[in-house]
Amino acid sequence: DAGVIQSPRHEVTEMGQEVTLRCKPISGHDYLFWYRQTMMRGLELLIYFNNNVPIDDSGMPEDRFSAKMPNASFSTLKIQPSEPRDSAVYFCASSRSRRGITDTQYFGPGTRLTVL
Amino acid sequence: DAKTTQPPSMDCAEGRAANLPCNHSTISGNEYVYWYRQIHSQGPQYIIHGLKNNETNEMASLIITEDRKSSTLILPHATLRDTAVYYCIVRAVGGGADGLTFGKGTHLIIQP
Numbered sequence: 001d002a003g004v005i006q007s008p009r010h011e012v013t014e015m016g017q018e019v020t021l022r023c024k025p026i027s028g029h030d031y032l033f034w035y036r037q038t039m040m041r042g043l044e045l046l047i048y049f050n051n052n053v054p055i056d057d058s059g060m061p062e063d064r065f066s067a068k069m070p071n072a073s074f075s076t077l078k079i080q081p082s083e084p085r086d087s088a089v090y091f092c093a094s095s096r097s098r099r100g101i102t103d104t105q106y107f108g109p110g111t112r113l114t115v116l
Numbered sequence: 117d118a119k120t121t122q123p124p125s126m127d128c129a130e131g132r133a134a135n136l137p138c139n140h141s142t143i144s145g146n147e148y149v150y151w152y153r154q155i156h157s158q159g160p161q162y163i164i165h166g167l168k169n170n171e172t173n174e175m176a177s178l179i180i181t182e183d184r185k186s187s188t189l190i191l192p193h194a195t196l197r198d199t200a201v202y203y204c205i206v207r208a209v210g211g212g213a214d215g216l217t218f219g220k221g222t223h224l225i226i227q228p
Contacts, residue, residue: 033214033216042218042220043160043216043218050214055214056214059215093159104165105160106162107159107160109158
């Protein structure tokens, strides 16, 4: 399996622009997670989906952030408008549930976002 | 989820066993201990997890104390590629608490 795929790997944009990060989870996994990593705050969970439905978005910092999962093989995290403080590495992870319990999470390589 | 305490950094000589401690004194009976690591510029990588028994896989061994208040991750023969930040995470199973809460971890540096 190719693992979790994220694109782009690097994104540089200017303040105020819309940014869209993409994720393809591992085939067969029914959970998808978006995390953000910064030096100041470390790794933080933003939102996660189960069977394409958002379950917990309490980690989303503000309304400028939105995430969708239109099907089992694709998710997006959008920031509109972007601000310099959004600069971070964004990770996508996926896992599968067995007997109602989520299994190990597998992380993608991340998208390094820089907002100027 | 219960919080964990780890030393911020550790050194280990290449070829020796690296023993990474973690305290989780408020762990609940239904919480697992997970270990992940993050090599520089990569996504976190799962290593091992356990509930109360010691566990071993191809990467590492996990030793959990009988009272479950602490654990040790053991890399039996550390190599330079094991240099990374290691995260100990206590995670409830079921009930919707499915995200991982990462602390600051231990930066393990393998010395040649």
